[in-house]
Amino acid sequence: MMAHRYRLYPDPAQQAILVHHCWDARTLWNAVLEQANCWRPGRKPSPGNAERQRQLTEARAAIPWLAAGSSSVQQQALRDFDQALRHWWAGTHRRPTWRRRGQHEGFCIRDVTVHGLNGTWATVVVPKAGRVRFRLSRRLPAAVGMARVTQDRAGRWHVSVSAAQPPVVRVATGGAVGLDLGVIATVTSSAGAQWHTPGLRVPEAQRLRRLQRRWARQATGSRRRERTRLVIARLRAREADRRRDAVEWLSTRLVRQYDVIAIEDLPVRNMLASAAGTVDQPGHGVAAKRGLNRAIAAQGWALFRRRLQQKAATCGVTVVAVPPAYTSQRCARCGDTRPANRESQAVFRCRACGHAAHADVNAADNIRAAGQAVLARGGISPRAPREARTDPVAA
Numbered sequence: 001m002m003a004h005r006y007r008l009y010p011d012p013a014q015q016a017i018l019v020h021h022c023w024d025a026r027t028l029w030n031a032v033l034e035q036a037n038c039w040r041p042g043r044k045p046s047p048g049n050a051e052r053q054r055q056l057t058e059a060r061a062a063i064p065w066l067a068a069g070s071s072s073v074q075q076q077a078l079r080d081f082d083q084a085l086r087h088w089w090a091g092t093h094r095r096p097t098w099r100r101r102g103q104h105e106g107f108c109i110r111d112v113t114v115h116g117l118n119g120t121w122a123t124v125v126v127p128k129a130g131r132v133r134f135r136l137s138r139r140l141p142a143a144v145g146m147a148r149v150t151q152d153r154a155g156r157w158h159v160s161v162s163a164a165q166p167p168v169v170r171v172a173t174g175g176a177v178g179l180d181l182g183v184i185a186t187v188t189s190s191a192g193a194q195w196h197t198p199g200l201r202v203p204e205a206q207r208l209r210r211l212q213r214r215w216a217r218q219a220t221g222s223r224r225r226e227r228t229r230l231v232i233a234r235l236r237a238r239e240a241d242r243r244r245d246a247v248e249w250l251s252t253r254l255v256r257q258y259d260v261i262a263i264e265d266l267p268v269r270n271m272l273a274s275a276a277g278t279v280d281q282p283g284h285g286v287a288a289k290r291g292l293n294r295a296i297a298a299q300g301w302a303l304f305r306r307r308l309q310q311k312a313a314t315c316g317v318t319v320v321a322v323p324p325a326y327t328s329q330r331c332a333r334c335g336d337t338r339p340a341n342r343e344s345q346a347v348f349r350c351r352a353c354g355h356a357a358h359a360d361v362n363a364a365d366n367i368r369a370a371g372q373a374v375l376a377r378g379g380i381s382p383r384a385p386r387e388a389r390t391d392p393v394a395a
């Protein structure tokens with residue numbers, strides 16, 4: 001399954017209702033999260049979904065602002081939380097975390113009703129807000145069950161529905177490729193191709209730096225500062241949109257071209273956790289900036305890998321993840337492995353056989369070979385050796 005996301009255009013009155021729904025969903029989520037966090041072994045079981053729903057009914061009778069909101073949106077927020085808990089217990093997802101204001105704004109609607117207006121516009125029924133217009137940037141899936149409405153930091157509204165990934169049309173090529181995911185948001189293939197993730201253009205990046213300096217000078221809580229924040233958020237949203245488009249394009253292209261795609265099994269989750277917060281509050285220091293770059297790169301990789309796997313699964317392409325240890329130091333031709341083989345960031349020159357190549361292409365070729373070795377063994381990937389921690393690339 002994948003998400004289809006459409007830009008939503010509420011009128012001002014509807015927008016106020018949507019904001020209220022977000023507020024309700026976030027507050028309730030955090031309240032039941034706190035309740036679940038307070039539970040300790042030995043106490044009586046923490047409340048399940050039925051008990052939480054009953055508590056909500058009581059709270060709605062006692063608290064006017066809660067009663068003013070939509071009960072179906074509020075009930076759904078509790079169901080979402082219940083599902084998040086189950087996913088965590090099942091080990092498929094991370095532990096549910098706090099939803100922060102301005103950062104995780106959204107709510108879910110059940111039993112979605114959609115009306116098409118024409119080929120370009122449609123409406124979705126949101127509780128209390130009625131029919132809200134959205135742009136049909138792509139065809140709607142045949143059946144829409146649930147929808148999630150979100151507001152991003154740039155103030156834009158979207159509605160997402162889940163849909164089956166349409167199969168990628170391809171013919172078998174017999175080709176295998178390894179992909180090296182670089183630190184500066186680049187993808188290098190073992191065939192020698194390199195793609196750079198598009199970011200902001202030079203004038204846009206300059207403007208962003210100017211705005212960030214201005215934002216830092218402006219008084220906390222002032223209107224001007226909020227306006228500056230919004231412009232910064234819009235620039236960042238543009239950057240993120242470009243990156244998403246690039247990921248779609250490249251993943252389709254690679255899945256069409258190769259039967260086997262080997263990628264590094266990077267601990268993206270750890271990288272994201274260690275850089276948490278820096279995306280939204282980038283500091284001035286070098287460390288903060290590096291953290292930010294890592295976080296952005298990790299987000300991009302996680303998305304790229306997910307889309308690659310989703311598309312590959314529709315058309316019989318195999319994606320195999322291999323431990324990244326030593327891929328940057330090992331000679332793809334003779335196997336000699338030592339730090340000195342990597343002459344510089346860009347140049348690989350084997351001390352044993354003299355093989356010279358672009359460092360990332362050499363690494364990608366090792367990843368391809370490791371992936372094919374894993375498949376030859378029946379798909380069982382070896383654990384990364386302990387010494388992997390000393391590898392400058394893995395570290």
Ligand SMILES: [Zn+2]
Pocket residue numbers: 331332333334335336350351352353354355
């Ligand atoms: Zn060599």
